[in-house]
Amino acid sequence: MNRLLLKSSLGAFSLFLILLFSFACKANPYAEQRYVPEAYTPVDVVVKKEEKPRSPLPEKPAIYALMQTTQGDMLFELYDKDASKTVQNFIDLAQGEKEFTLRNGQPQKRPFYDGLTFHRVIEGFMIQGGCPYGDGSGTPGYRFADEINAASLGLDQVKAGQSQYYTGYLYRYVGGELGIRSQREADERREELESNLEKAKNLSVMEILYRLGYRYNNVVKSKKAIKGALAMANAGPNTNGSQFFINQVDTPHLEGLHTVFGQLIQGEDVVNKIIASGNGKTTIRKVSIFDKRTK
Numbered sequence: 001m002n003r004l005l006l007k008s009s010l011g012a013f014s015l016f017l018i019l020l021f022s023f024a025c026k027a028n029p030y031a032e033q034r035y036v037p038e039a040y041t042p043v044d045v046v047v048k049k050e051e052k053p054r055s056p057l058p059e060k061p062a063i064y065a066l067m068q069t070t071q072g073d074m075l076f077e078l079y080d081k082d083a084s085k086t087v088q089n090f091i092d093l094a095q096g097e098k099e100f101t102l103r104n105g106q107p108q109k110r111p112f113y114d115g116l117t118f119h120r121v122i123e124g125f126m127i128q129g130g131c132p133y134g135d136g137s138g139t140p141g142y143r144f145a146d147e148i149n150a151a152s153l154g155l156d157q158v159k160a161g162q163s164q165y166y167t168g169y170l171y172r173y174v175g176g177e178l179g180i181r182s183q184r185e186a187d188e189r190r191e192e193l194e195s196n197l198e199k200a201k202n203l204s205v206m207e208i209l210y211r212l213g214y215r216y217n218n219v220v221k222s223k224k225a226i227k228g229a230l231a232m233a234n235a236g237p238n239t240n241g242s243q244f245f246i247n248q249v250d251t252p253h254l255e256g257l258h259t260v261f262g263q264l265i266q267g268e269d270v271v272n273k274i275i276a277s278g279n280g281k282t283t284i285r286k287v288s289i290f291d292k293r294t295k
Contacts, residue, residue, distance in 0.1 A: 029177070030200040035156075035210045040147075040217035045080040045088050047291040049095045058265065061294045063087065065094065065262065068285040069118075071274050074246070074267030076230050080293075082220045083147045083261035086232060086240065090261065093140065093242055094287035100242070101141030102132055111286070112140065112242060118282045121275045126251065127282075128233055130243035134280055139241035146238055150206040150216040150256045153224065160208040161201025165253035173208050174200050209256050213237040216256075223260040225251045228271075230262030246271055 047063060057064055063078040078087045092098035093112035101107050112132070119136055120128040132138040150156060160170040174196045180186050186193055200208075206216065214237045225231060227250050233243035234257075246264060248271055264271070274282045 028199055030196075030203055033207055035207050035216075037218040038145075038215045040219045042081070042084040042219065043088055045078075045084050045091065047091055047095075047289050048097045049289070051288045051290055053288070053290050057290055057292055061292055063091070064290045064292060065090070066288045066290065067113075067267075068288070069270065069274065070283045070285065071277060072267060072270040074270050075265050076262040077265055078230075078262045079223060079260070082222060083259055085144065086147050086259050086261040089144060089240075090244070091289050094289055098140075102138070107141075113284050113287045116284050117280045118274050118284075119280050120245075121277075121279055121282075122248075123275050124249055126245045126247045126249075127271055127274045128243060128245040129284060130233070130241075132242070136243070138243075142241065143238065144240050146215065146232075146234075146240065147220055147222075147259045147261075148214075148216050148256060149218060149220045149222045150209065150214075151218060152221045153255050155206040155209070155256045156204050158205045159202050160205050161197070161203075163205055166205045166208065169205075169208050169212060170197065170200060170203075173211050176212075205256065214256065222255075223263070225254045225258065225260055226263075228264035228268065229260045230264065231258040231260045234258060248272070248275060 045063065053064075053066065058077075060077070063080050065076045065078055067074045067076070078090070080087045089098070093100070096109060096111040098112075099107050099109045100112060113130060116129055116132065117134050118127045118129040119131050119134045128136070132140070158166075160166050174193065175186060178189065178193065178196060180189060180193065210216070223229065225247060227247050229247045229251075231245055231247070231254070232240045233245050234240050240259065
């Protein structure tokens with residue numbers, strides 16, 4: 001009989017703890033972790049057109065992209081293992097192996113990047129290209145998902161309230177949870193906003209970005225957005241198409257937000273020349289792909 005009473009008491013106590021925890025989470029929605037990694041399977045990158053380099057490539061077995069511009073040439077190593085779908089998209093567009101559709105609605109299949117400009121260049125930041133209209137508004141007629149592992153970038157260990165780079169995202173999330181839609185409303189509800197920010201500040205950067213719609217996998221080993229990084233430009237989570245940017249400097253505030261899929265290894269001076277020339281003044285003549293992986 002005593003054993004039955006003990007089991008019953010333990011069961012009741014366990015239920016009490018569960019209900020208490022559930023109530024606490026509802027009282028403080030910032031206490032729980034909602035992050036769930038996306039299912040992800042990499043692809044085997046295929047270079048469909050074999051191109052021969054005119055100059056020696058680095059010794060490292062890898063896929064390289066040579067971007068010839070009116071300011072000179074830039075050579076990149078592409079990360080076919082850690083951003084395989086993004087690299088495949090870039091290669092296929094560059095080589096004219098992927099169909100795209102512009103505003104006229106007619107499907108096309110040709111080397112996409114040839115003749116496009118670096119429409120947006122910012123000193124101390126980056127150069128951006130890949131827009132078919134030269135103004136940043138264009139896509140190839142489709143969008144595809146990010147390939148980012150936020151944990152491999154350490155964003156699961158950084159508290160949103162302690163990061164100078166992601167404070168704005170913390171405010172955006174908390175403001176959205178409270179239904180705040182304007183600065184005036186934020187000012188009127190300042191005390192409530194500050195109270196919620198205090199509760200949410202210990203959530204990780206990864207958790208905050210996840211709640212804002214960014215999706216991550218735990219498979220790839222993402223590269224940091226360092227100087228010379230080649231990354232996808234986007235309009236938010238999972239909105240990749242054809243536009244890309246090349247960092248002139250380290251941009252740690254972009255990590256977890258953009259898929260880094262390559263690294264500049266030759267042509268830093270060309271990046272500087274493109275920036276010096278101004279928006280829309282540099283044209284991409286051709287992007288060649290060289291597959292030097294071990295067969």
